[in-house]
Amino acid sequence: MSERKNIFSLENEKELDIAWCPGCGNFGILNILKKALEEMEEITPNNFVLVSGIGQAAKIPHYFKNNAFNGLHGRALPVAFAIKATNPDLYVVAESGDGDMYGEGGNHFIHNMRRNVDITNIVHDNRVYGLTKGQASPTSPQGMVTPVQVNGVILNPFNPIAVAIANGATFVARAFVGDMQNTKEIIKKAIRHKGYSLIDLFQPCVTFNKINTYAWFNEHTYKLGEDYDPSDKMQALQTAFQEDKIPLGIIYEEKGKPTFEEQLTIYKQNKDPLFKRSIDVNKLEGFINSMR
């Protein structure tokens, strides 16, 4: 283990010009994710791909040493899906902000759970749009005043946990960056989970969200107890709607459901990723000739 320490850190780490505001919750996520990966012997910077969209959160791959695809706003999931589906040997994590995943990327959020592709989706949920300077995000609390929602947010907040459970996601968790140990364990379990896993990860935006601060999250969250059974879907749904005290932990987990790639005929006989394969021209010739 010790020799794996810092394997996900960049050589010139100290000189990195990180674009996040001092005190931002994103720093904590970066550290936790690195630690989680370092503790997972099966993962290396080479067989791991971090995919993100656009936003402050989405810059995270740049502060890491690993393969990375920093794509378009809202589009991390289709990219992550295709990387995993075309090369199942890779570990794939799609990571971005709540605006990115639930707003711009809402359609992909819904449909990638249905695919149950074996990727992990970590959403930095700061309940605000950071990079574009503080407009409401889908998870912003009602009443929150922003430069756009000048009289306070009217819209009902999006409930990613309930949506994910209802939509067939097989691993649904909530975490808070202030709770490092717990969050790290959840990340490890999510990555090891076979199938799509969601972690809605609370991250205070110290610049634009004056409501959901570290203190607020500390006060309004609690850890699910040892006795909590995440395989009970109905109980999980109820848990997803707890608002005054928000539960942290694995809220729902369904084991053994086949993943997208496990169901593909292309991998039934041959486990090779697609990049290793080539068309058999003789076979193709015979096939074309049969079209007479």
Place this chain on the structure above:
Amino acid sequence: MNKTIKEDVSIVLSGEAGQGIQTIERLLTFILKREGYYVFATKEYMSRVRGGSNSTEIRVSSKPVKSYVDKIDILIPLTKSSVEHLGDRVNEDTLIIADNDSLKLENKNLFNVPILSIAKEIGNEIYANIVAVGVILGLFKINIKTIEEYLRERFGDKGEKIVSDNIKAASEGYKLGKDFSENGEIKIEISANETLKDDLLISGTDAVSLGALAGNCDSIFAYPMTPGSGVLVDLADFSKNFDILVEQAEDEIAAINMAIGGWYAGARSMVTTSDGGFALMEEGLSLAGMIESPLVIHLAQRPGPATGLPTRTAQEGLNLAIHAGHGEFPRLVFAPGNLEQAFYLTQKAFNIADKYQIPVFILTDQFFVDSYYNVKKLDLSKIENKKYFVETAEDYKRYDLSKAENGVSPRGIPNFGKGLVIVDSDEHDEEGHLTEDLDIRIKMVEKRLQKYDALKDDFVSPEFFGNENYKYLVVCWGSNYNVVKEAIENIDNKDLAMLHFSQVFPFPENAVEFLVKAEKIIDVENNATGQFAKLIRAETGIKIDSKILKFNGMPFSVEELTAKIREELQ
């Protein structure tokens, strides 16, 4: 009434969606081709699943036929309204074969054939279309055994009863058709040629899909949109025999991002769509431009704006394909003119995309993808696929400037070699990390645009047809290849030639010598503004005054284009 049709016959079947017109089209074309005829088939249809008026035109000839004609020699209507639907195309020369006890048409060239009652006698009205097939094949006096064999192949898996009922329906129709022929009422004199048996009979959709397979395409991500979806359906069908990952995305935005993700992981991915779907893919196209991802896009055009005429044809997507995406980055646009080109260019598209790390378009249209005709054996011995990604070393940098040749840096993929592969939609440094350093920005823009020069090595030249010493040059692109060629053959004037572009962008430089030699250039396009003529002006400074434009959703017919080009020669 006695009529003899020589050399080339145009047979049109028309009826409502759901009446099995497509089945007839397939049966007739395949059986006739097997019997050694040249065939061509194309359909026009309304955007609905039941009802409406649709038709399919089947040309049968002793010479190769590859384009659409207005004339209808023989019409088989399955509904009364379908005759009106065809308008002027039905005239005193058109022979109509119909079940007139039920249709009650008034026309002097009518052959009343009890198609429906025969079908009912066999046991089901649905056999009406097979009876009609029989009538036509009877006119050609095709060997009845060929018909039986084909029906057995086609319906064999549906059980013996279905096969024997189909054979019965076809034979009853066949007898009637043969009688018309033998008593001289309708005589078709077209010579068959044994050797055509070995020709392929494929559609534009098939040509693109087989070309993709030949180009080692291993994954397709698409959201259905007519007329692009045929390629998705074809590749799904081929996936029963070949290793292809086929995924129907939740929308076009997902599809293109998936395809780019696929290439990032070393796969060879494509998307297929139509103009409206591609409009949604624009941002993804820019992403491919920025991260220098290969990408293959099949864009089957249809009339716009917005959803336009969903099932009709157009060449209105040229500007879209050339200008789509924000910012400046290289791309290549192929617009195949015939089925062979569609096959070879699609195959080539995957290799060009891979070699230069750019998006490559295959621009077709509804008319193109929905038309069939005989194709000689496709030559796979010429097929060469090369995967251009490299095994990375530890110090690998995705956008290494020092290792770039003509703007192309070696492309690594994750977990193949010791290096890390980092790509970023923001401007980035050599490693792929985002940067706001404006000097790096200049270097990266120049690096990307440099590929335009490099691409010249792989330009596909326009195809010239006609007399070298021409005065009049017809320029066309994409699906107008065959119709322009046939019109020029009809006109048979030594001052006239054609130049067809199957690569429209970047504009092939060697086209200029052809253009400057002409006294008059005549541009033929299926759009209202002459998009290609404008492109020529922009790329070469040559102004084209004479344009023959059609944009009502139908392809040019041979007669129409022949007349229009003739006018231009006055």
